[in-house]
Amino acid sequence: MLNRALYRQRQRGLSLVELMVGITIGLFIVAGALTLFASSLLENRRLIAQTRLEQDMRSIADLMTRDIRRAGYWGNSIQGTLAIGATATTASNPYVGVSATPSSTSGVLKYNFSRDLVENNILDTNEQFGYQLLTTGTKAGVMQMLTAQNVWSDLNDANFTVITSFSVTDSSPPALSLGYRCPVMCAAGTPNCPQMFIRRYDIVLTGRSTLDASVVRTLRTSVRVRNDQTTGSC
Incomplete structure (x- = not known):
């Protein structure tokens, strides 16, 4: 009888308290585990948003930098610096203008x-370029590039990346007088005395990811126009 009672005691299983403790x-x-999994998913989402934002902004900045450097290119630029003959005059570069609206x-x-x-030697409609940021309307937050007269192309998809700020600053140094190069030297500031303008623009882009509003990046770049602007003549 004692062995049977001991056997039953060993086979009775878990008590209700032990079962509740185990479940808890x-x-x-x-x-x-769920918290760790959710945190991993959130971090992965933030990383994807950050990578997409940085890639979009870098693509825009690289495109702007390469293209703006070409401003003022003129196939007959020699005509703007050299006049052959007693009555000859130098020609004006039809592409020289750069318009920067600071903001x-x-x-x-x-x-x-x-x-x-x-x-x-004529400024055609397909030779006009530029950049702007739309801040209102259905395309607010979209950066656009002017590819021809009045033809704007989107550079980013606002469903993924919103450009919140586009700042342009003209950081060009003072004009450099070229009067000393003339056969008869002219002083700086003398009417029609030749000058050279070195043009540089500082650009700041700020963007935000639509996948994660906490992901915000700012990118700064400085662009030096390769074709210097000259005015006046000897």
Whole structure:
């Protein structure tokens, strides 16, 4: 009888208290695992948003930098610096103009360069370029590039990346007098005395990811126009 009672005591299983304690511990483990999984998903989402934002902004900045450097290119630029003959005069560069609208949030930059296979010395409609940021309407937050007269192309998809600020600052140094190069030297400031303008523009882009509003990046770049602007003549 004693052995039978001992056998039954060993086979009675878990008590209700032991079962509840085990379930509670299991729930804590599951909750911890779910929390870790959710945190990993959130971090992965933030990393994807950050990578997409940085890639979009870098692509825009690289495109702007390479293209703006071409501002003022003219196939017959020698005509603007050299006049052969007693009555000859130098020609004006039709592509020289660069228009920068300074703004801390929505600047505009426009410029021109020649695309002629045979230079025609005329500013054509397909030789006008620029950048602007839309701040209102259905395309608010979209950066656009001017690819021809009144033809703007989107550079980013606002469903993923919103450009919140586009700042343009003209950081060009003072004009450099070239009067000392003339056969008869002219002093700086003398009417029509030749000058050279070195043009540089500081650009700041700020963007935000639509996938994660906490992901915000700012990118700064400085662009030096390769074709210096000259005015006046000897």
